[in-house]
Amino acid sequence: MDNSWSARAACHGLDPRIFFPADDDEASLAKAVCDSCPVREPCLEYALGEREREGVWGGCTEGERRRIVRRRRRAAS
Numbered sequence: 001m002d003n004s005w006s007a008r009a010a011c012h013g014l015d016p017r018i019f020f021p022a023d024d025d026e027a028s029l030a031k032a033v034c035d036s037c038p039v040r041e042p043c044l045e046y047a048l049g050e051r052e053r054e055g056v057w058g059g060c061t062e063g064e065r066r067r068i069v070r071r072r073r074r075a076a077s
């Protein structure tokens with residue numbers, strides 16, 4: 001998988017703990033960074049493809065990624 005997108009990540013150099021909030025309510029700071037990130041889409045697809053279970057990836061929390069996966073499965077069936 002091509003992960004070259006990560007070199008342009010807006011979160012590069014930030015405290016990674018920001019992206020692993022205790023719950024969705026604490027995810028707002030990470031989501032704000034992701035909102036301005038130029039590689040949001042490939043980051044999200046990476047997380048979906050790797051089944052990343054924790055953290056904010058591509059502006060989505062774990063629960064939001066689960067919903068995306070469910071929606072895609074329904075659309076494909």
Ligand code: SF4
Nearest residue numbers: 009011034037043058
């Ligand atoms: S979308 Fe968010 S988590 Fe992904 S690379 Fe960008 S800032 Fe980092």
